[in-house]
Amino acid sequence: MCVGAIYDGKACAAALAESQSAGSYYLRYLFVDPAARLCGLGTYLLRGLLGEVKAAGAHEIKAVYSPSMLGEGKQTLSVLTRAGFSSPKPISTAFSVRLGDIPNVNLSLPANMAVYSAVDAPEPVQLAYQALVEGDKLPSYANAEWLKEPVPELCSFSTVTDCLSGVLLIDHREEGYHIAGLYVLEPFRGGWSAAALIARTLTAARAMLPDEAEVWTSAIDRGGFSLCDKLLRQGKDARKETEFYAVYRF
Incomplete structure (x- = not known):
């Protein structure tokens, strides 16, 4: 299930959810072009994706993400919360x-x-x-x-x-x-x-x-x-x- 956004004839954002089991989806991909960030587009896009997933009969959609997914700091940590997701809980830390x-x-x-x-x-x-x-x-x-x-x-x-x-x-x-x-x-x-x-x-x-x-x-x-x-x-x-x-x- 995928939704996207276009501005001035160019794709600038996309969100993709994958069906994992009956009624359960996983947020596989979420991207907003850096030039289109800080205007609420990520939240708007997620809400559109939620509508499509709900129409398909889903009862939940899960997400695992890191701060670098849409930028840095509180902006990223709150984007899913603003769209209605539960408060994020840390599950692992990657070292490189x-x-x-x-x-x-x-x-x-x-x-x-x-x-x-x-x-x-x-x-x-x-x-x-x-x-x-x-x-x-x-x-x-x-x-x-x-x-x-x-x-x-x-x-x-x-x-x-x-x-x-x-x-x-x-x-x-x-x-x-x-x-x-x-x-x-x-x-x-x-x-x-x-x-x-x-x-x-x-x-x-x-x-x-x-x-x-x-x-x-x-x-x-x-x-x-x-x-x-x-x-x-x-x-x-x-x-x-x-x-x-x-x-x-x-």
Whole structure:
């Protein structure tokens, strides 16, 4: 479902909603040309889209967006609210930085711990990971089958006393190298596994990628946010942006 605006014979704004399930839509796209902003066009366009979606029998339309979607600051954070959406709630924060700006992580691992790439991990470790995937015992972000373009040389497995303790997955996307997931199995949390996984992956990345390579990730929980904030915000050009969720119910 799409609506648009034209001024002086040229398209200047558009909003697109995609049907997800019976009666539920997702706000996929919202854009207003910079020259046409600050005049209420974004709100007007959204209200037009809401009318079309309602006529199609929808009972709600969801939106996930960031401040850069229509500009900066309160202007963006209030555009959906003015159109009748619920107050925005933060759901994740994305971090982006050049590989060369990430500080080194130097560790002396305990004697019973080891870290491997997905390429050279011992067969028992790979089989243990595959068993967790096939048993649906991992969150989606720790499941390599969900990656669009995995980089096996940068994906890491950690072990404690030869038992799989954690996994870090790297996905190559158009925006750069995505830290898709960092997951430590419950019995090994609070130890060295997370730091060991990060240290090995960074070392491998520096050996095969230029300093200009873009690294990005998003954190959805407090622990992940703290880790990403400490690790990735060091670069002078590091970027951090929070995504928000809002919903309109008819």
